[in-house]
Amino acid sequence: MLIDNTEQIGEKKSFLVKVQRFGNFLSGMVMPNLGVFVAWGLITALFIPTGWIPNAHLAALVSPILTYLLPLLVGFTGGYIVHGQRGGALGALATMGIIIGSNVTMLGGAMIIGPFAAWLMKKVDHYLEGRFRAGFEMLISNFSMGIVGLVITLLGYLIIGPVISVLIHILSAGVNWSIAHEVLPLISIFVAPAQVLFLNNAINHGIMGPLGLQQVAEHGKSVLFLVDANCGPSVGTLLAISFFGKGMAKKTAPTAALIAGVGGIGEVYFPFVLMKPVLVFATMAGITTSLTCFLMLGGGTVATPSPGSFFAMLVLTPKGAMLGNLVGFFAGMAVAFAVATVLLKMDKSPEEADAPELADADPHAAAALNQEALARVHGVTIRKIIVACDAGMGSSAMGASILRTKLKKAMLDIDVKNAKIEEVPKDVDLIVTHAQLFDRAKKLHDNGKVVFMSITNFMEGGQYDSIVEYVKNSRGG
Template sequence: MSEADASTTAAQRTGLRVRVQKFGTALSNMVMPNIGAFIAWGLLTALFIESGWLTGIFGSLDDPHGWVAKIGGWGAFENGGIVSPMITYLLPILIGYTGGRMVHGNRGAVVGAIATVGVITGSDVPMFMGAMIMGPLGGYLMRKLDALWAGKIKPGFEMLIDNFSAGILGLILAVLGFFGVGPLVSAFTRAAGNAVNFLVNHDLLPLTSIFIEPAKVLFLNNAINHGVLTPLGTAQAAETGKSILFLLETNPGPGLGILLAYTFFGQGAARASAPGAAIIQFFGGIHEIYFPYVLMKPRLILAAILGGMTGVFINVLFNDGLRAPAAPGSIIAIYAQTPGDNFVGITLSVVGAAAVSLVVAGFLLKIDKSDDGDLAAATAEMEAMKGRKSSVSSMLTGAARGPITDIVFACDAGMGSSAMGASVLRRKIQKAGFADVTVVNQAISNLADTHDLIVTHKDLTERARQSTPSAIHISVDDFMSSPRYDEIVELLGQTNTAADTKDVVVEEDSASTPTPASNGGVATAPAPTLHALALESIVLHGTATSRDGAIDEAGRLLVDCGAVEESYVAAMHEREKSVATFMGNGLAIPHGTNEAKGAIVRTGLSFVRYDDPVDWKGKSAEFVIGIAGAGKDHLALLNKIAKVFLKADDVERLRSAQTAEEVRDILTGA
């Protein structure tokens, strides 16, 4: 084979691996948000089925009419109870809903859930695979349909078209699932189940570790675990109360053994970091933390395989299994799903796997005469294979992150405060010479764990951290002049290479600079439109004496000019309950919640100036600007307003303005 052919083959393999990783990640993203429901079902199964823990205490097999039997759905209640409906309907529908939402938001989620009901009723096995197919399919087709008539529907007919298109598409997919996908997936599930039974009956199941353990290190495990093992294991658990398939990939023993081997026999940074990594891996369930140690010494994959085979062999020997998936792969999560008579076997399987992995890895490290290896490089290689940053990589390397290029300013609605904050921060970053750094605004509900740095109000940081655990999180309480902005610029100085500042031009006209899109992208903002801030929506002498009164006054101006419906004012108050919209420099910008965007008729702003500043949760608000943003056409105007309130002279001009025209000219830069 020529060098060119070899290079082509390697590229094809890499491309295939990446596609499998993305497929596995998509499956994982459908399952992981619903693990709590799996745990609830597993506990109900353990407690209330005919052989459950509470049956022998409060129930009686001789009296199949008791409350335990009623909950468990056995005896006189064989077709009722809670356990069976949860696995038959609730869990697949949740997966289908989540899959549709991943592709096309709430509309995709609804259609995905409807389509999933079709495959559930058209099959005779728990339809997890069918849900993983129909959920994303429903979301994808709904997105395509919405794109066909985007911007073409006459005003007043949007809700009618949206609801009927979703309903009709859901109907079609449900029927397709009932007659087509459901029976096919049922047949595949039965065939795969027969294959697993063959491996178990012929004592071959431990051999699966030959494939599973290397797949974990290459981040291919999600495709195997959530695409095959979880659906098959859940079907098996529905019949027998437990499944060994839930233990094939989640056993923390092999990784624990490798980390202990580095603790005892390693050198340098690897040895120093291994004990902490072992705690995170074993109790936290984050298996990826040991992957760089294997990548640094690839022969250690043998220790993981032999440890995995040992664990599976012991589980087969003791006829062990879990009631439901254990996620993450923590010993705590595993014990939570362990049936009462399986604790001994499962404990021995973890200990045995760790012991064999420790012995083999220790031997390989002792005979290895090569350099200790570069843990930081191995961690970078792991992140490259994963396709995004690892939440535990900084613990392994102790080093700062790489360049920060993707910053998101997030708030509840992604409409007002985040847009203003992003505008201020963007200008500071541009002036510092970091031209390769993008700063966008976005609603917290739309965040994905792909960003480098997230800026939020201090009351929203924990909520944002749940969606983006891999990002750096910065909390602010003053959107206009927070000292944290300068800290961010200093952080960029440590991680990025700044351009020569004399070559950096910060545009004064926001219409020609990139502005943040509400969905997280970067859009080119249109020129500020004067109709968004009508003269009749500008009040020079506000009458409110409290924050709530000021919100009502600004909201009423938006209603009166036809920008919003009445319900939007209530949403402005609701938004204020979660996080104050005081921006700093005497400015507050109340606006509605993300859910209230349907009450916005068109983009509109209102302006109220108070002779006696209003108390805004301990801050003095002299200027109140109500915001209702439909799309992105208000962002350029907000950018202008942000620049005004950063300059003391412009704020003083607003304070002394005598007419609504003067106020509008100052705010729009006219």
């Protein structure tokens, strides 16, 4: 039975890694272009007829950017991820085919056809490699790309675009039905648990973003952008931990609440729920409350607030939606706070049991992962460290800053940077990541030489002490 349980745990972890990687791939097509999405959102919020400063001349920018530029950027980025510059160029070309071949915003379509076109080009390039004499490389390269581009663009224009258009209409109709029948708030049942499994970016940018843009094109705003990006419920949960939590969780929760609410870095909230999974019900109740208020009072934004802070939400709020967004934000925070408070007061576990550890493992899970990894790598001198997270921005940036400071205090001159897990450079000596992302990092970068160490809270300084000690020992300190 022990073997069976071990196999089941391994299968669950493997499945979670695959889901995380797929979700990260989807969000990876949007994240590099988020600044452009925000710029478009600001133009929309300001200049459309119902905007803050209505201007028909400037509002003419809104539709072309939404219809052409945003999908083309996503298609290029998706293609680039798969096959570099050639893949990116072909992804943009194929995206143009589906844009012209459909009558809806093709952001979702770009996330499909961009990577597919690049994958097809990659296969063709691999097949042709070494089959022609020297001197013909440029000719073959250009014409093979031209032929593949012709085929995929025609397919996109004639077949793929119309098919995706139908799918988008079906999904949009489903969303509109859920809003009309007031069942959209129940989506929190799926969103709240998915967030703490580091699938937040996939939900936000891979699913809600494309559907939300379609709603903006029709109604000038969308509540879908606030399904995941609304930080009110998570801040409410963190505030409850700040008052009624125990141990290290109580000490670090106030800072986490400030970072999540003002800085918009939602990942700082995840370890607290992984530590005490029952708190997911508090956030779930908060999301349900927020969405209900948004729908009742006409809330919504014109683009995804990124980072998902309170102030980013206000900036992207169109005229007429401010009251709904403010009420929804604070109502969700209050409900999450109240539910979390009840759950925490019902908890009778001793204070020392509240150290932030993995929710699905024994209390020493992260330490065990580190010992296993260190035992496999001997004699590695640490010169470059990467702190990696799902998106490579918020939580890993804070972690890298904390670790860099600790290393300097220990008189260790080490290059410490943060990165997205998929984009960790080849010359790294030590990768530090969250225990929930540990298996994913190893699958991507384990070459027998890289050292992997895990933490369970990116912003808790004490968790980096063992890393500093290891680095010191590796350098003969």
